[in-house]
Amino acid sequence: MVNCFCGNQALLHTSWTDHNPCRRFFSCAQIGHVSFNVNCGFFEWVDPPMCARSIHIIPGLLRSRNALQQLVNAMAAANTKLKICLFVKVVAIPWKRNSIK
Secondary structure, X not given: OOEOOOOOEOEEEEEOOOOOOXXXXXXXXXXXXXXXXXXXXXXXXXXXXXXXXXXXXXXXHHHHHHHHHHHHHHHHHHHHHHHHHHHHHHHHHHHHHHHHO
């Protein structure tokens, strides 16, 4: 357990910046909390710095992965719409025609 300068337990975060991708760090628990206006400024890296090649490659991989995830989400939404259209065409419309007769 790591305590910040306030005496509170520090929170473990993960950096997603291009310069420190996937690098974990501890910070004051009050950082970013709406009800706190100040924090003690505690900051400590958990992981050692990455090599230059990792810093160059990982952000591109993360961007590619995020783009692919957006594509999968868009395709899933389109698939859902197609299923609804198919249901309406195959089940609902013939049922309505049969019930009118």
